[in-house]
Amino acid sequence: MTLLFRAAAVLAAVLVAGTAVPAGGTAAVSADLLSGHNWAQFAGAQPTAAGVVITPLDRWITATEGKRLQPNPPVNLAGPRLDVSGDFQVDATLSGVDGKAAYFQLYGKVPVIYDEWRQEPPSVRTGIVGGKLEIAVWDGKSDKAAETKTFGSGLSGDVALSIRRGGGSVKVFVAGKELGSVSERGVFGSGTVWFGADAAVGGGWTLRALTASGSVKVVDAPAWKQQPSSSSLRAKAAGLARPIGVGTAVASGPLVSDAAYRAIAGREFSALTPENDMKPQFVQPRRGVYAFAEADMLVDFARANDMAVHAHTLVWFEALPTWMRSASDKKTVMLDHIKTVAGHFKGRVAEWDVVNEPINEDNPDGLEHNLWHQAMGADYISQAFKAARAADPGAVLYLNEYGAEQDGGRWDALYKLVKKLRADGVPIDGVGLQNHEYEKADRTPPETFRKHVRALAALGLKVRVSEMDVVSGGDTTMQAKEFAGKLAVCRDEPACTTFGAWGFTDRFGSTADAGKYPVGPGDALPWDKSLNPKKAVTSMLAELH
Structure with a gap:
């Protein structure tokens, strides 16, 4: 109207x-x-x-x-x-x-x-x-x-x-x-x-x-349905002998206010991750007070454009409201939050990041001793997965971690954890490897990444590239090579279900300089701040033929 x-x-x-x-x-x-x-x-x-x-x-x-x-x-x-x-x-x-x-x-x-x-x-x-x-x-x-x-x-x-x-x-x-x-x-x-x-x-x-x-x-709000394209990333990925998902994190504000952002999101991607709007500080700002409006809107957009929703995230030690940190009954808080939030989206999301970033390789047990660990010990992880399965039996349940795509202590700790969870019968279905590349040392050779995908597959786990971005420093050729290399592994490895970036345009990318007016955008994503495709888009399309 x-x-x-x-x-x-x-x-x-x-x-x-x-x-x-x-x-x-x-x-x-x-x-x-x-x-x-x-x-x-x-x-x-x-x-x-x-x-x-x-x-x-x-x-x-x-x-x-x-x-x-x-x-x-x-x-x-x-x-x-x-x-x-x-x-x-x-x-x-x-x-x-x-x-x-x-x-x-x-x-x-x-x-x-x-x-x-x-x-x-x-x-x-x-x-x-x-x-x-x-x-x-x-x-x-x-x-x-x-x-x-x-x-x-x-x-x-x-x-x-x-x-x-x-x-x-x-x-x-x-x-x-x-x-x-x-x-x-x-x-x-x-x-x-x-x-x-x-x-x-x-x-x-x-x-x-x-x-x-x-x-x-x-x-009133714009129509959610966007014009598809046979030359898009999602179309090319769907046309592979073994189709894979191509995903991105999406922000609710730009989705309604920026028509070009909205068009690219709906045209190019087959999977959507809410960038912020499902995190605890957004959906339960006060105890027992839930605010699902923005997240529901993202789910509506995804459904209108035949996109799977990878929901993010139920249990993390960041992005928490202050009341959740200070609550004395952490176990009850965690389980109630999972039951209510996962239950609210039951049947409307395909996947959940149930536990986000639990690894700290510097601790003897390889785990981050966060507020949940302090309250419940390492068992908080298995309890979270069991609660998520009960709340939404049809959702695929992931553990999401950064830095574990590389060889070293983080990978070793992650592998040990998920192997134990599988052996204990915990309902974990997959692992998200984030693939944030902020510095040169973060760049993982594709064959190392492939080795980790195969190791997780041997445990019966799915794998997804969950949050990839590559700070380029102006070197768009290097950035394109990094995106294309990980996508090629995901294309080839049967256990890899989705290749996902943490956003798609520098205009709204999370590596922007915080607190700076006007915004100092980052340069870590495949589309630039003017929403023009970079070399990374061309390189990824080339890997999908």
Whole structure:
């Protein structure tokens, strides 16, 4: 559904009870952004007859050691957005506002998650905080708000907000009365508006009404189905005597906001791994509070394009919410998380990374003594696989590890572990070898990789290249050789089911410089930052004939 609404005299508008009225007294046509639009796939939100109920997520990006780095409030990626070409107004009724914070946010662009960093786009956030109106503006140059102001007092219950862009400023009205304004700081220069909403822990509120008027066009989420191509990587891999999957990690933000990214993802790949959206800090930010919206959206995209979903990841010691780290009953936490998350996606994903990166070759037992190991010992691994099998009997279950494609201590420890798991009857089906090549020392000869694939196959295990990327330093010929060499092994070895890269374009690659504005992209993936194919794409296609 696409609706076009234009009002010629927004700048001259006066406000009557929160409704835009141009000079001359005729009310501007407004678009209803709730009725008939998708708010069911908005994390922390629940559409009801009374409106969209906003539940606090308290979702954060966390560091490796568990420190909270940045808030990660939700954006309605699958719902309506605005294309704006001039001045406009958004009217929102917030119902049930109490003493806790209630936030409603207009984003000029969609946030992008680069591994352990959220690139904060330009946005304006209005909040009712302690009875006052708070307006914060992010200018796209920092993680932090460039300006925050508070106005008024005694705001609670039903609050009718009007957010008006005009003359280089953003003015906010409550019940028709202007309470405050801030400089726009180029927030809407991109010509788009995306909607976000959140609540403070212990609070919650209902978005009872939402309309837009002025120079706006309302656009719903794009169609997921992409145009196939007989010359794509996936088509060539499917045409082999023994077909293999060609996979990539996919990020939810770019998938909805970047049409070229979306087209390549659907056209070139037959397997999709959610880059971040199934990790614990995203799907269970608070104990017992699950947020599946972004991950569900990725699964919907995959299903629309006949892509298998390799789900990532159930048990890891990184990307955890702080509550999970501090919980005293780690075993219960782990098993409940597996049961709920794997159960939610039962029948819709083909595979799971059940345990991610359990190896530490420097310890006598060869295992990382992470929080799960500290609570349960090495048995946490077998318990995790058994729980995953019970939750989704049809999924293929993988252990995923980095650095084990090379000879040495990591490989030795991995082989010892999976051999024991198989001997003990643990339901492990396969091993993912990540193949991250960040430095010259990370480059593994294809024959070494082949030897490891065959060793795992002898144990009855499937193997997949799970997260390959190759930092090139500008040497695209070397990068192409590395990608093609591992793909050729996967093509030839019967146990290798899928060749997967950790993303496909440098524009959104996880090796980007964290915290840098504008983003300093990496150079580790087969498509460059302009979404043009590099030599790696040509070389991989050559291996698939």
